[in-house]
Amino acid sequence: MGDDATAKRRGSYKSSELVRGRLIDAAIIEFATHGFEGSSTRAIARRADAHQPQINYHFESKEALWYAVMDRMMEEVDEHLDNDETEIKAMIEHLIRGLVRFAAARPELNRMMIHEASAPSQRLTWLIETHIRPRYDLFIAGWIELREAGVARDVPPELAYHLMIGAASLLHANAPEVEQLIGITPSDPATVQAHADTMVRLFLND
Amino acid sequence: MGDDATAKRRGSYKSSELVRGRLIDAAIIEFATHGFEGSSTRAIARRADAHQPQINYHFESKEALWYAVMDRMMEEVDEHLDNDETEIKAMIEHLIRGLVRFAAARPELNRMMIHEASAPSQRLTWLIETHIRPRYDLFIAGWIELREAGVARDVPPELAYHLMIGAASLLHANAPEVEQLIGITPSDPATVQAHADTMVRLFLND
DNA sequence: GTCTATAATTAGATAGAC
DNA sequence: GTCTATCTAATTATAGAC
Structure with missing residues (x-):
C-alpha cells in the first residue's frame, strides 16, 4: 500500500463517488421537475457538471439512476423523521412536524411521488413494496393506537x-405556484412553523 | 343553404369538433400521467383514434393543445363546485364535499397542477393569472369570513x-398507489363519502 | 474514469396528395 | 379535414481513443 497504483485507485474511487453523488443530486431536481420521461440524461449530466455518457457508466441506465435517486430520497426521509420520543402524543406530534419540515426542505420527493403514483408501472410497484409499505405499516399501526387513546x-x-401527507406537502410541492399566487415563501422557517402548528391542531385533539 | 356545399361544411364542422374534443380528452389523460414534456403528440393522437398531424391542424401546437386542455378542466371544476347554498356554513361544507368529489372524478387536474406548479414557467404563470387567482381570491374571502364567524x-x-386541496386530492391523484398499497379504490362512492365527511370534520368546527 | 463521436430511436412539426 | 411521408432536432445508449 502507499504505492502509485493504490493512490491512483483511491483517488479514482473518491472521484468516482463524487461524480456519482453529483449525478444523483442533479437527477433529483430533474426527475422532480419534469418526471421520468420528461427528464433528459443530457440535462441531468449538465446540471451535475458531467458528460451525458457518464450516466451510463456510473449507472446501468436512466432507469437505474432513478432507482438510486429513490433510495437516496428515502434515506433522507428516515433521517428527517428519526424519532426518540417515547410518549405517544409527543411521538406523533414530532412525526407531523417532521413531515412538514421534510416537505419544505425536500419538495422533490413529493413531486416525484405524484409523478410516479399517477399510473401503474414497474417503478411504482418497486417503490411501494421496497420503500413505502414498511413505512406505511408503521404509520398506520401508530395511528390506530392513537385513535384508541383518543x-x-x-x-x-x-x-x-394520504390526508396528512397531502396537507403537509402540497404547499411545498407547489412552491413556485404558491410564491406567485400568494406571495409567501413556503420554505421560510416562520411559514414552516405555522404550517406544522396548524397540522398538529388539525389532526390531534387538544 | 341545404346545397351540397353547406351539407358538407356542416358535416365537416361537426366531425372537426368531434375530433377536437377527442384530442382534448386524450391529452388530459396523457398530460396528467406523463407531464407536458413527457407526453408525445403521437400517444395523444393514438389515444384519440386520430393521426398525429391532426394535432397541429386542430391546434396550433402541442402547447396550444395544453392550454385548451386547461380551459376545459377549469370549466369542469366550476360545474362541480357550482353552489346555490346561501347559509355560510352550508356553502363551505358544499364546497369541501365538491372538492373531494371532483378530485375523485377528475384526478387529472390535480396531477397536471403538480406537474406544472413544480417549476416556474410561462404555462404556470398563464394558469395562475387566468384561472387560479380569481378562484383563489373567492376562496380566501370566504375563508376569512368563516374564521370570523367561528x-x-x-x-x-x-x-x-393548499392544505385543503392537498388533503382532498392526494388520495385520488395517487389512486394507483393507494389501490396497490392500501387495497381500497379511492373513487368508490363510499370512500368518497367517508373522505368528504372526514374533511368536513377536520376543517370545520362542530 | 473521462470525453468525443456517433449509432439508433423518437420527438414535434410540415408538405402535399387526396 | 384526413393521412402518408418526411424533415429537423432531440433523445438514450454505445464505441473507442485517451
Whole structure:
C-alpha cells in the first residue's frame, strides 16, 4: 500500500463517488421537475457538471439512476423523521412536524411521488413494496393506537396517511405556484412553523 | 343553404369538433400521467383514434393543445363546485364535499397542477393569472369570513387553500398507489363519502 | 474514469396528395 | 379535414481513443 497504483485507485474511487453523488443530486431536481420521461440524461449530466455518457457508466441506465435517486430520497426521509420520543402524543406530534419540515426542505420527493403514483408501472410497484409499505405499516399501526387513546382526531386509518401527507406537502410541492399566487415563501422557517402548528391542531385533539 | 356545399361544411364542422374534443380528452389523460414534456403528440393522437398531424391542424401546437386542455378542466371544476347554498356554513361544507368529489372524478387536474406548479414557467404563470387567482381570491374571502364567524377551524388563510386541496386530492391523484398499497379504490362512492365527511370534520368546527 | 463521436430511436412539426 | 411521408432536432445508449 502507499504505492502509485493504490493512490491512483483511491483517488479514482473518491472521484468516482463524487461524480456519482453529483449525478444523483442533479437527477433529483430533474426527475422532480419534469418526471421520468420528461427528464433528459443530457440535462441531468449538465446540471451535475458531467458528460451525458457518464450516466451510463456510473449507472446501468436512466432507469437505474432513478432507482438510486429513490433510495437516496428515502434515506433522507428516515433521517428527517428519526424519532426518540417515547410518549405517544409527543411521538406523533414530532412525526407531523417532521413531515412538514421534510416537505419544505425536500419538495422533490413529493413531486416525484405524484409523478410516479399517477399510473401503474414497474417503478411504482418497486417503490411501494421496497420503500413505502414498511413505512406505511408503521404509520398506520401508530395511528390506530392513537385513535384508541383518543389523541388522534376521527380520521379513518385507510385515509389518514394520504390526508396528512397531502396537507403537509402540497404547499411545498407547489412552491413556485404558491410564491406567485400568494406571495409567501413556503420554505421560510416562520411559514414552516405555522404550517406544522396548524397540522398538529388539525389532526390531534387538544 | 341545404346545397351540397353547406351539407358538407356542416358535416365537416361537426366531425372537426368531434375530433377536437377527442384530442382534448386524450391529452388530459396523457398530460396528467406523463407531464407536458413527457407526453408525445403521437400517444395523444393514438389515444384519440386520430393521426398525429391532426394535432397541429386542430391546434396550433402541442402547447396550444395544453392550454385548451386547461380551459376545459377549469370549466369542469366550476360545474362541480357550482353552489346555490346561501347559509355560510352550508356553502363551505358544499364546497369541501365538491372538492373531494371532483378530485375523485377528475384526478387529472390535480396531477397536471403538480406537474406544472413544480417549476416556474410561462404555462404556470398563464394558469395562475387566468384561472387560479380569481378562484383563489373567492376562496380566501370566504375563508376569512368563516374564521370570523367561528365556523372554520384555526387555519391561516395563506395556508388554507393548499392544505385543503392537498388533503382532498392526494388520495385520488395517487389512486394507483393507494389501490396497490392500501387495497381500497379511492373513487368508490363510499370512500368518497367517508373522505368528504372526514374533511368536513377536520376543517370545520362542530 | 473521462470525453468525443456517433449509432439508433423518437420527438414535434410540415408538405402535399387526396 | 384526413393521412402518408418526411424533415429537423432531440433523445438514450454505445464505441473507442485517451
